[in-house]
Structures are given as structure tokens and as C-alpha cells.
Amino acid sequence: MATATAPVQEAHYSFFKSVEESFDKAAKFTKWEKGILEQIKACNAVYRMKFPVRMEGNRIEVIEAYRVQHSHHKLPCKGGIRFSDEVNQDEVMALAALMTYKCAIVNVPFGGAKGGIKINPRHYTPFQLESITRRYTAELVKKNFIGPGVDVPAPDYGTGEREMSWILDTYTSLRPGEIDGAGCVTGKPVALGGVRGRKEATGLGVFYGLRELCNVKEDMEKLGLTPGLEGKKVIVQGMGNVGYHAAKYFHEAGAKVVCLIEWDGAIYNEQGLNPDEVLKHRNDTGSIVNFPGAQNLAKNTDGLEQDCDILIPAALENVIHGGNADRIKAKIIGEAANGPLTPEADEILNAKGVIVVPDMFLNAGGVTVSYFEWLKNLSHVRYGRLGKRFDENMNIHILSVIEEMTGRKVNEQERKFIAHGADEVDLVYSGLEETMIAALHEVRDVMNQNKDIKDMRTAAYVCAINKVGVAYESLGIFP
Structure with missing residues (x-):
């Protein structure tokens, strides 16, 4: 039976400090003066709260929670809410800062924010979780830390559509008659104003971004790889929403998912694993270990060090650190999780020529599709509703004209494919694909324009800092 091993972290490690270090490293490649850089880097508002919630048995529990608005250069602020007993102010501030830079890079017009409630959701009943979520939302409303034009939360670790539904209902009950109230939160069920494609958005965005990188011949030649995904060996850490969907799309694209890693173990098969079959095995047995035809690894962290072309950490922070970075064999690391590499690991891997x-x-797929959901809520119309039938009728007409001119008929399957008009999920996928491809090339362009920038993280920060700096400059708040 495989055993779980917690990630080794350097003592006194600060996630927010590591974000600031990366920011400072990139800032010297920008034109902005020190004061503007300090404003871009600073967290604008930190709301730390404690509130009582009555549990079953008439017991009262005091809950610790946070909401951080990192930047107001564009409104509303945007960022998820996580439920975890590891939540602390440093982590929430770091994640809020990353949201600012993330939104800037993918050209989503939000400032960064993040929220967290310091609980382990596994230790609470649905009724208790609902009470906690609704009270947290009420606290945010009191301080004007939530609203479609102010601050728009979303799901994160430990939360999902259910929690977002509770937030929406609480907000609209406290702000009755607000016409755009559904835009106060994203990641909602489709029936409550959510958008199709949101659930798989982050994992699909990871796939789109890495697929585009693998199509860049110049970068693949440096790594000794051929362009494309076919046959590339992939390792995914985490079989949650993000990791599962990333693994699924890579598998469907012809890559070999040779190793899957979870908190309770890791499995390996050099010929490749089918993520859907592994997920079914986990649902049936409660664990991915002992999957038929796969080898159980001694420790789950051993999975990170197996031979592969692409490693996708999609679960915890700091899983690759100074203690194991030199044993990582991957040529490409795609950070699907937030902060899976420590700064020391970054330096070691960059020196080895790994593309991080x-x-x-x-992992901006989630906020990108959340942006689409927010726009849908403000416009009060489903994507594809206005144009789908028009496009289908026009496609059928064009096809009929071509068939008449050529004297050839297409088969029924081809006819359906050609005639298909885009519905909501098609448009969401298309917008996400365009966003991820454009973002990757924007970051690569920064690297190509400045040969002193040696890694994609620094280039991404430079890209983000420049966009936020321009926004602040345009606001005219600096005399």
C-alpha cells in the first residue's frame, strides 16, 4: 500500500514573500518607478474576520475567515474562496496577488482577490457548511466586500457549485431587487446563471496552454522533443477537478499519462493510464492505488520524480522544493496548482533547462470562464441563443448550394457537423482556447524581446506588471 508524504517546506516559508520575490525579480525589467511598483505589489485591502456559527446540539463555534482584495486598478475584484484548515492570511494574500497578475496576463478586466475559511469541510455536515457559508457571505456584504461591480468570488479548493449557490442566495436576500445580483459570484450551477464549461475550464485551459507550447518547434528542439503531444509522457499530480480534466484531455490528444498521483498514493504504467478508468476505480474502492495493470509507488511523492516529458502538479502548494527539484526528470512543468514550486526549486529547474x-x-482557465459567466449574468442572455439557429440555417443553405454545384452529397454525419451552429459550451471553449494561446505567446514575446529574461515566470510577471502599470497610469492617480 502506498503511503502519503507531506511536501517538505523550507522553514519560515512565506507564500506571499515568494510572490513578492518573483515580482521584484521581474520588476527590474520594466520601466516603472519604485512607487508605482510598490503600489502594484501591495495588497489594497485585507479583511480578517471571526464570526460565531451555531452548530447542532446548540454548540457555538467561532470561525476564522479572510477576504483579500489585492488590487483595485480594475473593478470588480475577482478570486475564489477556499475551505481548508491550512488557510491563513499569508496564503490568501499571495493567492490574491497571483489573481491580479493572472487576470492581467489573460486580459480579463478584474483586480485580484481571494477568500478563505479556515475549516476542513470533511469535518462538517452539509447543514453546517451552509450555515458557515451564509454567515461568511453576510459578513462580506456588511463590509461591501462582495457584489457584481465590487468583488466577485468563485469556487476554489474545497468549494464548488453548491457553496456558490448559497452565496448567491444569501447575497440576493440581503440586496433584494439588484438587477445584476446573479453576477455577485461565479461558478454557479447553470440553472442559477452559471455557464456551461465552467467545471472543466481550469483543466482544459492547462491543456490548451501546454498543447500550444508543445507546438512551438523552437522550444521543443531546445528540449530534444518533437512538436505535438502524440506519444509524450505525462505525469499528473492530483485527481481533483483540475488534475482529472487535464489528464483526460492529454489522454484524448494521444499523450501517455504514465503516472497519476493522489494524497494517498501514486500509480505508474509506462504504457499509459486511462484517467476515466482510474477515476472509476477510485470511486469504487476509495483510492487510486491497486489500479489493475499499474504499479503502486512506495511514496506518492515518488511519482513526481518518474521519467516523463510533462509534469503537471495540480494539487498542493510547494510540492517541488529545494529537497527534490534536482531529482525531477520532466522537461516541461505545467503549474496547474497555485504555487507548486518554491523559489529555490524554480532556480534549480531553470538551471537544468526545464521549461516551467x-x-x-x-491555470487561468477558471477565471477566464468565470469572466464569461459574469458577462452572461450582466447581459441576461445565454451565449448562442441569438445566433445558433441563424448559423445552422446559413450553413445548411451554403452546403446545399455546394452539393448542387458539385453534384456530390455529404453523408449524414458530415452534414450534422457542418450544419452545427455554436451553442454556449462551443463558444466558451473557443474563447478559452483563444485566451490561453494568446497569453502563452504574449509571455514568449516578452522573453524573445529581452534576452536577459531566462524563464517564463519572470516573463509572465513582466507582462502582468506592465499591464497593471498602464492601468494605474491611465487612472491618473499618480501626480
Whole structure:
């Protein structure tokens, strides 16, 4: 039976400090003066709260929670809410800062924010979680830390559509008659104003970004790889929403998912694993270990060090650190999780020539599709509703004219494909694909324009700092 091993962290490690270090490293490649850089880097508002919630048995529990608005250069602020007993102010500030830079890179017009409630959701009943979530939302409303034009939360670790529904209901009950109230939160069920494609958005965005990188012949030649995904060996850490969908899309694209890692173990098969079959095995047995045809690894962290072309950490922070970075064999690391590499690991891997595609834009699929959901809520119309039938009728007409001119008929399957008009999920996928591809090339352009920038993380920060700096400059707040 495989055993779980917690990630080794350097003592006194500060996630927010590591974000600031990366920021400072990139800032010297920008034109902005020190004062503007300090403003871009600073967290504008930190709301730390403690509130009582009555539990079953008439017991009262005091809950610790946070909401951080990192930047107001554009409104509303945007960022998820996580439920975890590891939540602390440093982590929430760091994640809020990353949201600012992430939104800037993918050209989503939000300032960064993040929220967290310091609980382990596994230790609470649904009724208790609802009470906590609704009270947290009420606290945010009191301080004007939530609203479609102010601050728009979303799901994160430990939360999902259910929690977002509770937030929406609480907000609209406290702000009755607000016409755009549904835009106060994203990641909602489709029935409550959510958008199709949101659930798989982050994992799909990771796939789009890494697929585009693998199509860049110049970068692949440096790594000794051929362009494209076919046959590339992939390792994914985490079989949650993000990791599962990333693994699924890579598998479907012809890559070999040779290793999957979870908190309770890791499995390996050099011929490749089918993520759907592994997920079914986990649902049936409660664990991915002992999957038929796969080898159980002694420790789950051993999975990170297996031979592969692409490593995708999609679960915890700081899983690759100074203690194991030199044993990582991957040629490309795609940060699907937030902060999976420590700064020391970054330096070691960059020196080895590994391409590290940073979380700052690679896992931006979630906020990108959340942006689409927010726009849908403000416009009060479903994507595709106005144009789908028109496009289908026009496509059928064009096809009929071509068939008449050529004297050839297409088969029924081809006819359906050609005639298809874009519905909501098609448009969401298309917008996400365009966003991720454009972001990757923007970051690569920064590297190509300044040969002193040696890694994609620094280039991504430079890209983000420049965009936020221009926004602040345009606001005219600096005399």
C-alpha cells in the first residue's frame, strides 16, 4: 500500500514573500518607478474576520475567515474562496496577488482577490457548511466586500457549485431587487446563471496552454522533443477537478499519462493510464492505488520524480522544493496548482533547462470562464441563443448550394457537423482556447524581446506588471 508524504517546506516559508520575490525579480525589467511598483505589489485591502456559527446540539463555534482584495486598478475584484484548515492570511494574500497578475496576463478586466475559511469541510455536515457559508457571505456584504461591480468570488479548493449557490442566495436576500445580483459570484450551477464549461475550464485551459507550447518547434528542439503531444509522457499530480480534466484531455490528444498521483498514493504504467478508468476505480474502492495493470509507488511523492516529458502538479502548494527539484526528470512543468514550486526549486529547474510554465496564466482557465459567466449574468442572455439557429440555417443553405454545384452529397454525419451552429459550451471553449494561446505567446514575446529574461515566470510577471502599470497610469492617480 502506498503511503502519503507531506511536501517538505523550507522553514519560515512565506507564500506571499515568494510572490513578492518573483515580482521584484521581474520588476527590474520594466520601466516603472519604485512607487508605482510598490503600489502594484501591495495588497489594497485585507479583511480578517471571526464570526460565531451555531452548530447542532446548540454548540457555538467561532470561525476564522479572510477576504483579500489585492488590487483595485480594475473593478470588480475577482478570486475564489477556499475551505481548508491550512488557510491563513499569508496564503490568501499571495493567492490574491497571483489573481491580479493572472487576470492581467489573460486580459480579463478584474483586480485580484481571494477568500478563505479556515475549516476542513470533511469535518462538517452539509447543514453546517451552509450555515458557515451564509454567515461568511453576510459578513462580506456588511463590509461591501462582495457584489457584481465590487468583488466577485468563485469556487476554489474545497468549494464548488453548491457553496456558490448559497452565496448567491444569501447575497440576493440581503440586496433584494439588484438587477445584476446573479453576477455577485461565479461558478454557479447553470440553472442559477452559471455557464456551461465552467467545471472543466481550469483543466482544459492547462491543456490548451501546454498543447500550444508543445507546438512551438523552437522550444521543443531546445528540449530534444518533437512538436505535438502524440506519444509524450505525462505525469499528473492530483485527481481533483483540475488534475482529472487535464489528464483526460492529454489522454484524448494521444499523450501517455504514465503516472497519476493522489494524497494517498501514486500509480505508474509506462504504457499509459486511462484517467476515466482510474477515476472509476477510485470511486469504487476509495483510492487510486491497486489500479489493475499499474504499479503502486512506495511514496506518492515518488511519482513526481518518474521519467516523463510533462509534469503537471495540480494539487498542493510547494510540492517541488529545494529537497527534490534536482531529482525531477520532466522537461516541461505545467503549474496547474497555485504555487507548486518554491523559489529555490524554480532556480534549480531553470538551471537544468526545464521549461516551467507558471501558474500565473496556465491555470487561468477558471477565471477566464468565470469572466464569461459574469458577462452572461450582466447581459441576461445565454451565449448562442441569438445566433445558433441563424448559423445552422446559413450553413445548411451554403452546403446545399455546394452539393448542387458539385453534384456530390455529404453523408449524414458530415452534414450534422457542418450544419452545427455554436451553442454556449462551443463558444466558451473557443474563447478559452483563444485566451490561453494568446497569453502563452504574449509571455514568449516578452522573453524573445529581452534576452536577459531566462524563464517564463519572470516573463509572465513582466507582462502582468506592465499591464497593471498602464492601468494605474491611465487612472491618473499618480501626480
